[in-house]
């Protein structure tokens with residue numbers, strides 16, 4: 001080959017590719033209500049909020065893989081997104097940032113010291129027009145902030161490395177199996193608390209060089225340490241504060257696990273919320289110190305809406321009897337159910353969102369509603385150790401029990417349906433079957449194509 005031919009041949013070779021890499025961008029907004037507003041989660045409150053323990057946040061972490069596929073993790077210190085807010089955000093995020101629903105994961109920390117959101121559990125609170133107006137104004141502000149920070153996070157995309165690891169923290173207690181009042185005694189005796197529980201702390205770390213830019217972490221436990229009248233992110237708010245303090249410039253996002261039947265016990269004091277928060281933050285720090293799995297820059301996102309089937313309502317006589325008590329939430333619920341029956345407007349199913357992402361070799365299932373811990377335990381067994389199961393994602397409409405919990409009844413399997421205002425006494429007994437089938441299908445659709 002002549003020198004000229006050699007030069008020509010070299011010129012025809014494809015340009016060397018730049019190293020395949022993730023990109024990430026972040027943004028956050030203070031979403032603390034500026035005026036007193038009714039607080040979410042407990043039906044027994046008697047007045048609106050009074051002050052702030054620490055600010056509430058909405059945080060966005062945008063990811064882009066080597067092929068330009070995008071997804072955004074949004075974490076909020078809220079009880080849970082309602083169906084209406086989820087619908088609005090899906091529409092706006094598509095219109096304003098070209099994101100489809102499968103590319104958005106809306107996390108709610110499930111703090112019980114945050115504001116009521118539009119359409120969320122209205123039956124259980126004594127809401128008049130003025131209170132509802134404040135809730136609606138706040139919800140509009142929350143939606144605007146989420147749309148704004150999503151756009152900012154996408155604008156801030158820059159090359160990063162993503163890593164995944166798993167830690168452990170032991171403060172979550174199965175609240176169906178252990179009496180709250182007996183926990184300190186049992187603990188002091190070294191007795192083992194009854195399960196099931198899931199003490200895993202999944203961690204997704206975003207690095208720019210050696211610098212931690214963002215960390216997403218999970219834990220399967222209700223954010224119900226605090227029940228007073230000041231706004232706070234509860235224990236998970238304290239975890240975020242601790243992590244951001246020890247990693248200046250980094251953003252910490254909480255993605256709660258299947259903690260529907262798990263509580264932080266004992267509870268109710270600020271020092272306990274701070275202690276559990278610090279314990280969880282320490283578990284995350286421990287993971288960051290260990291060797292973590294570097295994730296290949298490939299991203300797949302899927303979303304499926306599963307029509308979960310409502311079981312029967314109580315008999316007409318039982319509804320009529322309950323409706324007589326207009327002061328109780330169950331009475332208000334029963335009266336609404338009677339109206340729905342009369343007008344023939346009883347829906348038969350609920351459009352339940354289940355999502356599955358493949359982030360490199362990390363499989364990330366995120367489920368709407370308050371999901372009981374059985375699901376995360378069985379999904380991790382079924383789909384492997386690199387499975388992360390998030391609950392309270394996208395739309396928090398009810399508890400999602402397994403067949404076992406549904407049969408056993410109690411709050412998670414039975415009475416919470418009326419608290420959520422749903423038109424049934426329970427889900428149909430096939431709820432677990434439907435959820436499991438959807439999870440299996442979603443995981444198959446996001447198959448690991450190898451790295």
Ligand SMILES: [Zn+2]
Pocket residue numbers: 110222260370
């Ligand atoms: Zn809850």
